Amino acid sequence: MNEDFLLIILRDLLPRRPDLRLILMSATINAELFSQYFRDAPTIHIPGLTYPVEELFLEDVLEKTRYLIKSEADNFQGNSRRRMRQQDSKRDPLTDLFEDVDISSHYKGYSMTTRQSLEAWSGSQLDLGLVEASIEYICRCEGEGAILVFLAGWDEISKLLDKIKANNFLGDTRKFLVLPLHGSMPTVNQREIFDRPPANTRKIVLATNIAESSITIDDVVYVIDCGKAKETSYDALNKLACLLPSWISKASAHQRRGRAGRVQPGVCYRLYPKLIHDAMAQYQLPEILRTPLQELCLHIKSLQFGAIESFLAKALQPPDALSVHNAIELLKTIGALDDTEELTPLGRHLCTLPLDPNIGKMLLMGSIFQCLNPALTIAAALAHRDPFVLPLNRKEEADAAKRSFAGDSCSDHIALLKAFEGWKDAKRYGKERTFCWENFLSPVTLQMMEDMRNQFVDLLSDIGFVDKSRGAKAYNEYSNDLEMVCAILCAGLYPNVVQCKRRGKRTAFYTKEVGKVDIHPASVNASVHLFPLPYLVYSEKVKTSSIYIRDSTNISDYSLLMFGGNLTPSKSGDGIEMLGGYLHFSASKSVLDLIKKLRVELDKILKRKIEEPHFDVSVEGKGVVAAVVELLHSQDIRY
């Protein structure tokens, strides 16, 4: 909201309406300006009230701290360090821009050491020593007040924490309370972040973007801004989501600075040059240009906005045509849109679920094939967030806890399921807190999952897939049958399939779009060398330092043949193909014929159920479902 506009409302409205209470949650008002208008007014608490914050850039910070930045290239011979860095693959336009600046002329007024440091400074790599020096400078030379440090991610928080612990001055735990703040770190004592620390102790919070808007720490007087944040983007060519560090926008920088002035005037230390700040984008790229679009495309169809491409082309900043094409193809592949881009009956059901189409399909399939509870739990976790927390020091224990939930299932999704079920049991006996603590789980996330599950049941009941009067048992015949649960995961997550190929004692993983991928180290499957079954399905593939499959479940040929994509005859020989020929299945003709026949019958039942949700699969489809279950249990392990 416009600041002046807000003040006018306050000035004109408040005197005439003393009974009126304005609650301004997201506005920020300059405190001096505010007091001009309200000199005689009684004190009104306005959450958005802010004080001025002085702004220092890298060059000023270097002058103050006398910190000397050492170039990574200092270890090498030669004097063209900056040129060497220009060959750095991680470089970006803003970093490049600064590399081209003539330091000695542009920073004439600055000291020799500052100019040397600016020469050595690299925009592509954060100098944690500089962060440490800035914190130390504030603690030694500036007044009281908490320090908030904005960093890009987990890694930087963790490393800086270690550095501070080892620092002779800052390592004194009586004088300094250093708190990491990251969305997936367990916070031992939540209150410590918000509370004023004991007298003579300074609070230092090492945070990600979470402190930019989600969490407000009132007593912050100093902000240290490294200028970077991890940002999602979408690579339409490789159909790949990315999570990479990038320069923040001016809007973000402004917001970070504003975190300092909530109780008194503050100071913001920016650890990048003013030149970089001035060249930053005004705002972050709109989300529509940074994410996969399948859910959006589905809703465009359900709201009858006409052809998807032409509708999205009218957006203020239209997404790339290839991104739109990818989304439409995906919706066709999972059967939500037909060849003419019209909604299918399945597509119409998916519109009613507030979920990514794949996860929505998994939920529907779970309700149809009587695995409702697992489907609800896994859908809630995938749609919301991972309930497993990531502790700083006890990584091995946390990994072990997650693996023990997975058992020998080779599935992160089963681990989620078992963790949730364990929590429900513990809750029944009032042991919820200990259970979460011992197993590295977030009680808040688990509670949210439970609420979401209830919401999903209501929605499934609205569209006729669940009849609450029949009781839970009717929908959970196969809920304890792990083969069946994995098959439902396959049905939902397809075409997100990974081929596992044996390479000696290890396994290599391949996807159709990008070829070789890695299993994310936090996955229970990261420590598995040889998988009992030849495929994995996954819900998230993200490029960070490598292309990682974040969550996966090991599945059989039969799961794919029954619940995967359409079966097509092989171009060569007499096998079966799937995923445009990427996946190939071979067996004797009689076996393949049986499989094809069974699949045809299964699809018939599924089609009828989707078109008539009240149709009872467990009665008329009993024989076919039983045959499919038997097939899933007979998976051969020749691979």
Add this chain to the structure above:
DNA sequence: GAGCACTGC
């Protein structure tokens, strides 16, 4: 061997 953040229905 690695984990920005939020929102809506």
